Amino acid sequence: MKGIFRTKSIDALMDETKRDGGLEKVLGTFGLTMLGIGAIIGTGIFVLTGVAAANYSGPALVISFIIAGIACGCAALCYSEFAAMVPAAGSAYTYGYIALGEFWAWIIGWDLILEYAFAIGTVSIGWSGYIVNIINDFGINLPKAITSAPLAGGIINLPAVLIIAFITYINVIGVKQSTTVNNIIVAIKLIVIFLFIALGVGHVNPTNWHPFMPYGFGGVISGASVIFFAYIGFDAVSTAAEEVKNPQKSLPRGIIISLIVCTLLYIVVSAILTGMVPYLKFKTTAAPVAFALQQVGYHWGAALISVGAICGLTSVILVMMFGQTRVLFAMSRDGLLPKVFGHVHSKYKTPARSAVLIGIVTAVVAGFIPINIVAELTNIGTLCAFIIVSIAVIVLRKKEPNRKRVFKCPWVPVVPILAIIFCGGLIAKLPHVTQIRFLIWLVFGLIIYFGYGYKHSIVTSQSNNDQEKTS
Template identity: 65%
Template sequence: MRNIFKTKSISDLIQETRGEKSLNKVLGAFELTMLGVGAIVGAGIFVITGVAAANFSGPALILSFIVSGLACAFAALCYAEFSSVVPVAGSAYTYGYAALGEVWAWIIGWDLILEYTVSIGTVAIGWSGYVDSILRSIGINLPGQLLKSPFEGGIMNLPAIIIVLAIGLLLIKGVSQSAKLNNIVVAIKLTVIALFVILAFGHVKTSNWHPFMPYGWGGVFQGAAYVFFAYIGFDAVSTAAEEVKDAKKDLPKGIIFSLLICTIIYMVVSLFLTGVVPYYKYKGVSAPVAFALQQIGINWGSVLVSVGALFGLTSVLLVMMFGQTRIFFAMSRDGLLPKFLGEVNKKTKTPITSTVIVSIAAAIISGFLPIGIVSELTNIGTLAAFIIVSIGVVVLRKNRPDLERPFKCPLVPVVPAAAVVFCGYLIYKLNLATQLRFVIWFALGLVVYFLYGMRHSTMNKEEKKAS
């Protein structure tokens, strides 16, 4: 029991990346930034912006994005420092192991499993909806039973299953090919977003921005908690640590640049969305960007935006599945999950077993289960991970001041404390049902750790051998 709070040596963590099971180092700062943008710009901008404007923020949606962006910015600086010190796969899980101890690493890893798995399922179902919409616009109607889960009166969500398995096959082929596809997809969706701004520019009515905060500051902060989903993904950059050519320099750049680019995009788009159409008209609208163009009579632009949204969701799926497999890889290498999850193919240098398992699990979730409100668990799981990483930076500064830090988070402990406060407040603003579900998931994770993870921990086994 005393070993559950024992930290793992950073030198040992780095040494593990150089063995036979190491991953292929092919990524640079540009690819990492594109991975971040690919993960962040997706369902958030194409789906939830309208709901947030109508129900929470009104025209002050731009302020909600700024608040969420600040919470992420403070956490991102902490991630950037950790990524330069511990350039190892696993993201927040690995950082927790190095700074706080094994049990906290497990808790973060368990949170990240929740975040990525639910995200993959949710985004795949959204992808399926956009495919159906585009096919209908050209006269092709898929059978309804192949678009809904059994719980919704269908047989399966076939398009969702197909895209998840296709992304899984791409990831098995190699990181280099996946990154190249992601770069192309990101370029397409950024072009579509730019097109929306250009088309909407001449139709903005400043009267639509009054009243600016119809729901007051409470609505702004509640909106911030809701749109936080739009920022989830920048942490996926750090899961690629072992596949980066110069991780200590390029990882912090990828994390910070991707978050900065996406925050600016969100602010601009939210401003135009509420300027073109009154905020209350977005109530119940699941495709607000396309809806806005329809309202001003640019139907062809609406179709293009739908295509762009499809590409956007594809890149999110790619990066989320990539991140999930790397977390499994890191946790299995430490013995906290079964060892076979960490097996690396000698030819492709990718963790094929974990990729296959994640693909099958995500295909089952997206094809046969209704996601619904459970997607909010993605938010709370990520916020909890951000809090633990931020605390970890302060602890590691105190316990290991001697470590080389190519990137240093400024104003420690002020910035980490701000991240904890912002993220904690956003958790508080989420609904009670989501908070209770997270507590249940947290408790289940502790049971799994004490029954399996603690007994099979590589570090604990090495301790026993040494003694």
């Protein structure tokens, strides 16, 4: 069993990406930055701001966003070092493989499968809710049977299934088409967010910020663990590494710029939001940004915000599904998952079969499981992946100190340790039932690894062949 900690050579990995059947290189810094913004700005700003303000942070939601942003910022610097050094598909999974070994790579990959699959389901259900509300505003009342999961009183959440089917098609036909659609959607939602800022800033009442920290500092930390969902997805930028024209420069820029832009927008929007409306009023709404504009009389603005929310959620689904397929592609190429996940379409140069399979699985999740169950497991998988990548940066600096690093994470090991501490603290604040379900997920993953992945691993097979030749 000692073979489970065998690492993968960076040089061998880069040779694999140059073989026939690889992914097409079409992305630059702008496309990557828009991918990051597309993944980050969505559910967090349009839905979770109200939940966190009303139940955890109060007006100190600004502090919660700063704490979550620092945790992600430290992790982003670690990701950037790896992304520039190892521009291959797979993100944290690939980084774990080369630094910590196959076993830890599997753990990260399994975490990312959890993160992306449940995030896609969660956001699709939220998208369905916004669409149904807009249709209702036009006087068309869709029956609950086709807009809710069975456990929520319906039969199937059909709008959620349909948006996943559409996004699956976009991901199949090509990364260039995917990023074009994403760029358009991101532009729309940024315009809508700036509209909210322009309309709302004049209606801020400082008395609404008192008490600033009604649930104490513990509530602020809990709020940070909840709205951390707002940040998941910046790592999806690194999953596109193999499709970037100049990865050494573009990847670090795309990761860091998208995170900075989104963090600043989150801070400004949350400050205006809690200044416009007393934080307790957000207990009654799942659309806090539109709700705040309605409260001050901008009903037309609230309608536009709803359109922006739909665009925001659409781009999140698009980038999450993009990231999910690339992680599966990398794990399949390494032999840890069946080859079907690693097949590249001859015409579109995308992992089309993987995209279709992910579309089917996430459509089932979104169509038949209530949002509260789907959403619970997303954050913890991401936080664990961030921790392992941060550890991997420290380990690889020790193992290969002379390897060329185009981008270096500053102040190693301080920054990676801060990422570990912040992410570990946020995990501790998540509900115990979420932690237990996560452990069950990991056990299930280990069964698959030892039952299939370990036996079919290309690294293990090559090592065994080398031993046979020398014996």
